[in-house]
Amino acid sequence: MKSNYFQTVRNGLASAAILAASAAFAEPQHGIAMYGDPALPPDFVSLPYANADAPKGGKIVTGEVGGFDSLNPFIRKGRVPWQLRFLAFESLMGQSWDEPFTLYGLLAETVETDSTNLWVEFKLRPEARFSDGSPVTAEDVIWSYETLGTIGHPRYAGTWAKIETSEVTPDGKIRFTFKEPDRELALIMGMRPILKKAQWDGVSFEESGLDTIPISSAPYIIDDFEAGRFVSLKRDPDYWGNDVPFRRGTNNIDELRMEFYGDATAMFEAFKAGELNTIRETSTAKWAQQYDFPRVTNGQVVKSEIPHQRPTGMNGFVMNTRRDIFKDWRVREAMLQAFNYEFIDEKLNGEEGLPRIASYFHNSVLAMENGEATGKVAELLEPYKTTLLPGTYEGYALPTGDGSARNRAGIREASRLLEEAGWVVKDGVLTGPDGHPFVFDILLKQGSAEHQSIANIYKEHLERLGVFPTITVVDSAQYRERTDAYDFDMTHFIRGLSLSPGNEQMSYWGSDGVVSPGSRNLMGMNSPAAEAMIQTMLTSESQEDYRAAVKALDRILTAGRYVVPLWYSNVSMLAHDANLKFPDKLPVYGDWIGFQPDVWWSE
Incomplete structure (x- = not known):
């Protein structure tokens, strides 16, 4: 597999033939859908299930059972708060949960692919930045994909094995060429987390634990933690992408804190006592019988049921x-x-x-x-x-x-x-x-x-x-x-x-x-x-x-x-402090990855 940041023209007559044959079909787009066209136009203001006028501020405190010994969610070893994979790292594009599979630009301003499903190109936004203020570069993107695909968690290896070449084109776009046609691969390549390459110079990526706090390209940065006890993320006041349409009305909460407990009973008692201000319930019997404690009866806590139309899994x-x-x-x-x-x-x-x-x-x-x-x-x-x-x-x-x-x-x-x-x-x-x-x-x-x-x-x-x-x-x-x-x-x-x-x-x-x-x-x-x-x-x-x-x-x-x-429910059951709100318009996926905290706000 070839991966060369400075390579501007692919080698081989076959690659040249593919480029010539598909060039007529390629055109930069603001989004990409698995089938058909994206539902939102290029000039959309915000996602349909986000409140573009939501206030900023407040805190969400969630509970988790277990502990952690690493802050790098992309390695094979260690225990990591699973939310970090989605909260602390930005990707080239973001998924709309109101469509089966459609992505809109984030770090990338445009995406283009060909009718033969053999390659995809991304154009980075010039304003895209990491949390330390440095620009997100094509070199960071290609390094991130190759690192995750070769020494990262096994979930990334299968996709990387399908990539023939990764390169920067003469006009500065990032191109991934596939080994064989794959309609979905163009979308998947837009969803990988982007890391800062320079942070890992001379540092073992595979062995990173709690001594290396990853530099973020996302709206949140890791602010504080205590091993196995809690992790706190703060909204980055200098986040580069506040005006990107995909981000308007999202990431409204100032602090996201994850508290860790030895078992689910201790976690529920912490919620009852007000140490946590939101919790997901999976037992309908418990939802009906055990959510009658004082914070519920006096209105401090509300019970929200959020429907969805996704597969049960x-x-x-x-x-x-x-x-x-x-x-x-x-x-x-x-x-x-x-x-x-x-x-x-x-x-x-x-x-x-x-x-x-x-x-x-x-x-x-x-x-x-x-x-x-x-x-x-x-x-x-x-x-x-x-x-x-x-x-x-x-x-x-x-x-x-x-x-x-x-x-x-x-x-x-x-x-x-x-x-x-x-x-x-x-x-x-x-x-x-x-x-x-x-x-x-x-x-x-x-x-x-x-x-x-x-x-x-x-x-x-x-x-x-x-x-x-x-x-x-x-x-x-x-x-x-x-x-x-x-x-x-x-x-x-x-x-x-x-x-x-x-x-x-x-x-x-x-x-x-x-x-x-x-x-x-x-x-x-x-x-x-x-x-x-x-x-x-x-x-x-x-x-x-x-x-x-x-x-x-x-x-x-x-x-x-x-x-x-076992069983399933076509509604998610969330109990939360009354001051925590979410939009009336719900995505087709309902309470899915990113729904809380992405589109929630605090009043």
Whole structure:
């Protein structure tokens, strides 16, 4: 891979041919959309869900369970406050959460790409600055992309591997040329964080901990911290981009403070006492029953429910198919049958309960349809039909129970499937042909009280099958180390999915993650059919073809039976001080990454 800041003309006749063939289609734009044109015109004032007249000031104090030992969110080692990745670093372009996948200029003034989807160019804003006042340069951009892609966190490696060259053109633009056509890659290249190259001269980027505070290109800078206790970010009074349309009405809060706690109970008590002024709730039962403390009843705290139209993603207990006991799909189906969802849902969420996640893209236009695959979805699956698991082509639905504690039908079906897979009960213990018992461990992270409650009930149900799992709870550092090395049998698993899935799907489900440490493919799935659907998504010329590929992928993932799904809500539940406000106009993604604090303000 070539990367040369001073290179102005690409080498090779092939590159010259690509440039000549696509030049007629390239034109600088203020934004770029996955399909069609950006919804906002070049002269837009602000994002539609931002209040351009919002006042500046105030403080947001949030809570986190765990700790941290680094302030660099882009390295492989260490624990980092996850928010820093989004708050302390600017990118070339920013995503509008009111469109499926559209970016508008931030550090970059314009973007242009060609009709063959083989390259993208960005023109930096001359006024773009780091928090130390130095200009953001093309050299910083190219260094950031190459560093993240080679020695940074593994989530960046897959994208960088698709880049043939990175260079500065004769007119000063930054050009990335792709190894093969990829419609989404032009957008992804606009979303990488930009770091200051000079800050890391003579400093180990890979080993950076708390001794190096990254220089920001974003509206916030790290102002203060205490190891494992809190991090405070202050709004930069000299932030260069206040008048950029994408930024008007955003980043209104003066201070963002993250407090860290040993468990979720301590964090909730801190919110009740006023140490925190905002908190997200995931339990509807708790939302209904435990938010009646004095600060709520006297009006100091309000409860806001924010709807969304995004996919559910997946939230549940994932089985590691690298382990022999979970390689057989019948065993995984048995684990699903034994999970008494209706009973657990009522016990933890109350009589009303919550709907169950039915598939990975459930609750959206991208979700698989009931019954047998038809039309373009069927055409895409047809070449792989003989290798697909039962239910992928014909249609698959999660097992349902009658809500009783016994779950007799589910246990009977689980027993049948396990026996079919070679497991029989001997002396009350499920035993395999080799004489070894069916045993596995459920690995959970410290502070996950709800998941521990679910696992304890699930354990009781599994014991009726002669399966006696253990539950291991470790701190966040051990948890990350073990999951990065795939050292677990079953664990809690959550993947948020967007209305524009693309390259990241390969890191979630691609075969490279079966053995490469640190991938997001925790289940260890290795499916040529899934990878083919992802590739089709990336090269589709129409939205119809794109959606068909996502629906086909949804079928493959769901019928793979890799995860025991939990529940979802199509509203986010946020309790917060009454003086913290957000606009009436909500984005289609609802309470998504950046909604709080980006468009909130304090009165």
